[in-house]
Amino acid sequence: MYTSEFAYKKANSVAEALSLLQQHPDAKLLAGGHSLIPTMKLRLAAPSALIDISKVAELRGVRKENDTLVIGAMTTYHELETSNLLKAHCPLLPQAVYLIGDPMVRAKGTIGGSLAHADPAADLPASMLALGAKIKAQGPNGTRVIEADDFFTGMFSTALQEGEILTEIHIPILEGAKMAYAKFPHPASRYAVVGVAVVVDGGNVRAAVTGAGEHAMRLGKLEQALSGQPLTTANIAAACQGLLSPGNLNHDLAASREYRAHLVDVMAKRALMQAAGL
Amino acid sequence: MADKVHIKVVVNGVERHSEVEPRLLLVHYLRETLGLTGTHVGCDTSQCGACTVHVDGQAVKSCTMFAVQADGSSVTTIEGLGSPGSLHPVQEGFWEMHGLQCGFCTPGMIMATVDLLNKNPNPSEAEIRHALEGNYCRCTGYHNIVRAVQYAADKMAGKVGVAADD
Known part of the structure; x- marks a missing residue:
């Protein structure tokens, strides 16, 4: 399949990409391309230009700055999966990334591309919410930091504004925290029908779900029920019941609203059991 | 037509220079421009993996990548792996x-x-x-x-x- 015609511009820096975005207001940023290119092949998107930011060096890699992990937006899933810094300080991400797509998808897909695209069934948004990540964006008017809780605003919609580029993800290091991601994959696409990420830091529980609704969201009921409680099998089982009401959930051929609500409980329980080592 | 872009790609050890339309997929570049038809187009929707090749040592789906994205890269296809007398x-x-x-x-x-x-x-x-x-x-x-x-x-x-x- 061929996409519509477009002009190809390769950016070598964030500044150059911002300037290209100003010159080509109808352009799309090209990262790993594994959502954008299929969409263009189906002619659901026909940008006049693509600005390739995937090779911008300042947008790549994982580094540690004091008590924060800084992940460049163009860091690929494969790089996240194999990052020793993440394995040591944020094992949730390598574990969740291992469940994304397949190895070829993980070779190309990027964390920034996934978050900016905000597919309601993407895996990483749930982890961002559970980890309390901050998302950094650079635009013509400067740089700003957006809390993960404020970032996802709707289906394929985020707090990013026109002309802005998502540049970095900042993740607080929670030494000793227990964390895990459990996912029920769509049997063909491997997207999350439902995926739940949990982070238990001392008595503080943060949990979030993807695939269930219009965008990834915190599981407040679960957080309240378990915070301050010991992570026992009985406490986990008692907390993971009726976490979301089916009424507002997604429904499709893969899962009805009621089944999705059931899967949220089951995936939350599995993630917590795994995090607790039970 | 959108302006063609010059690319340099090392394919199976051979340096190739081509002028390509930006929308030319890597798989079509390999099959139709270079005549390397061992790489197959299966689903053409990033699912089936029949078009898998290596770009800079990593397996990727060449139906979900434009040839321009491979500029400066090294690509290995099935033809570059072994030969009938000496299989990989x-x-x-x-x-x-x-x-x-x-x-x-x-x-x-x-x-x-x-x-x-x-x-x-x-x-x-x-x-x-x-x-x-x-x-x-x-x-x-x-x-x-x-x-x-x-x-x-x-x-x-x-x-x-x-x-x-x-």
């Missing part, structure tokens, strides 16, 4: 273990397998199945494909003995 151990594994029926998915399966064994020379059966999740075979099921990968892993590790058919 993974090609030999698919031959010996009958890891195919019609053969359409096989180039992609082999390229994905080489990528797996580069990263994990001694994978478990579960790891093999997980690593081949992006490659669909619609003929045989995956049993002999897994055996082919195990054969190749053993061969590449220098083990002479190979698990017998059961």
Whole structure:
């Protein structure tokens, strides 16, 4: 399949990409391309230009700055999966990334591309919410930091504004925290029908779900029920019941609203059991 | 027509210079511009993995990448792996273990397998199945494909003995 015609511009820096975005207001940023290119092949998107930011060096890699992990937006899933810094300080991400797509998808897909695209069934948004990540964006008017809780605003919609580029993800290091991601994959696409990420830091529980609704969201009921409680099998089982009401959930051929609500409980329980080592 | 872009790509060790339309997919560049038809177009929707090639040592789906994105890169296709008289151990594994029926998915399966064994020379059966999740075979099921990968892993590790058919 061929996409519509477009002009190809390769950016070598964030500044150059911002300037290209100003010159080509109808352009799309090209990262790993594994959502954008299929969409263009189906002619659901026909940008006049693509600005390739995937090779911008300042947008790549994982580094540690004091008590924060800084992940460049163009860091690929494969790089996240194999990052020793993440394995040591944020094992949730390598574990969740291992469940994304397949190895070829993980070779190309990027964390920034996934978050900016905000597919309601993407895996990483749930982890961002559970980890309390901050998302950094650079635009013509400067740089700003957006809390993960404020970032996802709707289906394929985020707090990013026109002309802005998502540049970095900042993740607080929670030494000793227990964390895990459990996912029920769509049997063909491997997207999350439902995926739940949990982070238990001392008595503080943060949990979030993807695939269930219009965008990834915190599981407040679960957080309240378990915070301050010991992570026992009985406490986990008692907390993971009726976490979301089916009424507002997604429904499709893969899962009805009621089944999705059931899967949220089951995936939350599995993630917590795994995090607790039970 | 959008302006053509000059690209330089090393394909199977040979440096190629081409003027390409930005929308030309890497798989079409390989098949139609360079005549390397061993890389197949299967689903054309990033699912089936028949178009798998290596770009800078990483397996990717060449139907979901533009040729311009490979500018400056090194690409390996199935043609660059072995030759009829001197098969790559993974090609030999698919031959010996009958890891195919019609053969359409096989180039992609082999390229994905080489990528797996580069990263994990001694994978478990579960790891093999997980690593081949992006490659669909619609003929045989995956049993002999897994055996082919195990054969190749053993061969590449220098083990002479190979698990017998059961």
